[in-house]
Amino acid sequence: MYGWIWRHLPGNVYVRALISLVLVVGVVFLLFQYVFPWAEPLMPFNDVTVDGAAGRATGIAATVAGGTA
C-alpha cells in the first residue's frame, strides 16, 4: 500500500517526501478532528452521569441526564 502510493507520487525523491509529509499531516488532522471525537464516546471511560436505562438505550447518554467520564 505505502509502496504503491510512493510509486504513484509525482516528482523526484524530495518532492515525493514533501507530498508524503503533507499527506501524513492531513490524515492525522482528519483523525484528530473528526474520527477520534466520533469514536471516543463509544469507549467506556466516558460516562460520568447517572442516567439509568435511558442513557444506555441511546448508546451515549442523551436524555434525562446524558453524559460522559
Add this chain to the structure above:
Amino acid sequence: MALRVVVRSLSELCITVGILIVLFVVHLLYWTGLRADSAADDEIARLQKQWSSGPVGGGPDDGEPGGTGAGPDGTPQHGRPQAEGGTGAPGRSTAGTGYRSGSSFAVMYIPRFGRGWSRPVLENTRATTLRKGLGHYSRTAGLGQRGNFAVAGHRRTYGDPFKDFPTLRPGDRVYVTDGDTWYTYTLTRRPYRTLPSDTGVLDSVPAPVNKAATPFDRPGRYLTLTTCDPEWGSSHRLIAWARLDATRPASEGKPDALQD
C-alpha cells in the same frame, strides 16, 4: 510472488493499525486535555468579561438586573442560608432554572483538587458540553436554589477535571460563583460509589439506592457532584454531596480560602 504481496500487505496493515491505536491514545491522554483546558479557560474568561461588564442576567431567579440575591423570591439571602421555608418560594419546581443550554453560567473551585483548580459549569450534560467543563444536570435545581444543584464531570480525558474525586473528604469546601454571589458548599461524607442507574442521587433530597448512604434527611440547598468509577471505566459512578453553608456577594471578593 503472490505470497510476498500478501505478507507485505498484512504487515503494512498491522503497522497502520498500531499507529492508529497510538494516535488514539495520544488523542485521549494529551489532545483532549489540551482542548478542554483551552475551552475551559475561554469559558471562564468569557464569564468574567460578562460579569465585569454589567449586571448578571439570566440567573435562575433574578430576571431583573440588580436583584442581587436579596429578593424574596427564592434567591438565598447573603450570609447564612435561611432555615427551611425561609426564602424558598413554596412549590417552586426544581426544573426550569433558566440557564442557556450548552452555555457556562458559573465557575467552580475545589481547593482539594489543587490551589488553582477551577472549572466552568455549563448547562446540560451532553458529551459535547462536558468537553468544555462541568455539566449541570438540567432537570436539577439551579445554583444556590432550594433543592439539589447537580453537576457531572469527566474523571479522565478532557482535562481530567475530577481525577482526584476519591480524595474528597467530609468538610471539604466547594466554592461556586455565578458572578453575583459566592456559594460555599461543604461536603458531608466521603464519595459514595454506586451504579449508573442510581438516579435517586440527583433528587432534591438525595435518595440513593443504598439507604445507609442517604446524606440528608430534610429539604435544603444541596450540591451533588458525579463522575465515573473506576477511573477509566464506566461500570460505576462516584457521588459527592455537599450542603450550602454560606453565601457572600461577589462584590466582597473571593472567599478567604481562595485568596492568593
